[in-house]
Amino acid sequence: RKEVEQDPGPFNVPEGATVAFNCTYSNSASQSFFWYRQDCRKEPKLLMSVYSSGNEDGRFTAQLNRASQYISLLIRDSKLSDSATYLCVVNMGVYNNNDMRFGAGTRLTVKP
Amino acid sequence: ETGVTQSPTHLIKTRGQQVTLRCSSQSGHNTVSWYQQALGQGPQFIFQYYREEENGRGNFPPRFSGLQFPNYSSELNVNALELDDSALYLCASSFFETGAYGYTFGSGTRLTVV
Numbered sequence: 001r002k003e004v005e006q007d008p009g010p011f012n013v014p015e016g017a018t019v020a021f022n023c024t025y026s027n028s029a030s031q032s033f034f035w036y037r038q039d040c041r042k043e044p045k046l047l048m049s050v051y052s053s054g055n056e057d058g059r060f061t062a063q064l065n066r067a068s069q070y071i072s073l074l075i076r077d078s079k080l081s082d083s084a085t086y087l088c089v090v091n092m093g094v095y096n097n098n099d100m101r102f103g104a105g106t107r108l109t110v111k112p
Numbered sequence: 113e114t115g116v117t118q119s120p121t122h123l124i125k126t127r128g129q130q131v132t133l134r135c136s137s138q139s140g141h142n143t144v145s146w147y148q149q150a151l152g153q154g155p156q157f158i159f160q161y162y163r164e165e166e167n168g169r170g171n172f173p174p175r176f177s178g179l180q181f182p183n184y185s186s187e188l189n190v191n192a193l194e195l196d197d198s199a200l201y202l203c204a205s206s207f208f209e210t211g212a213y214g215y216t217f218g219s220g221t222r223l224t225v226v
């Protein structure tokens with residue numbers, strides 16, 4: 001089983017749509033969870049952290065289910081500017097609390 | 113506050129050659145992690161340096177090696193380059209004591225092996 005697995009995508013949606021990405025992780029001792037956004041040929045940038053109680057940042061909602069080792073990201077009212085690859089990131093804590101492992105990413109294209 | 117800087121931005125090497133990539137960590141950060149990102153894939157963890165020592169390593173062969181300097185900057189060295197080493201190499205700096213929060217990436221070095 002891969003350390004971090006994501007929906008393979010790609011997702012092609014019209015503007016205004018709601019889209020959800022899913023992610024599972026293998027290490028039940030993992031300590032913290034994140035969603036990063038990566039634009040084409042650029043470095044990953046932090047979109048949001050994921051907290052146990054779930055958290056929201058504008059149109060973005062992240063959920064964590066520790067029992068199922070599952071993370072999700074919901075984007076409401078998609079904008080053209082949301083087109084990017086979304087990376088699920090888990091702090092595995094194998095070596096220390098800086099041990100970040102990435103999923104393969106899910107590509108989103110929002111069309112007019 | 114300066115961000116993470118990597119050099120060079122692009123590089124073309126021939127199979128069998130050696131390459132050194134450089135990373136300057138963000139001000140106040142003391143840990144550097146290196147990742148390899150092949151086209152269409154997520155970043156794969158190579159290794160991490162803290163206090164000038166390797167502090168964890170992913171599934172990469174010994175020809176991938178690194179260093180961290182007293183100013184927390186770091187180098188990634190790859191010997192005997194193979195075609196499959198062609199990728200975007202990313203470094204990320206962080207402050208060890210606060211963990212994964214504050215992880216900041218450089219813009220990467222794109223390595224092409226021909």
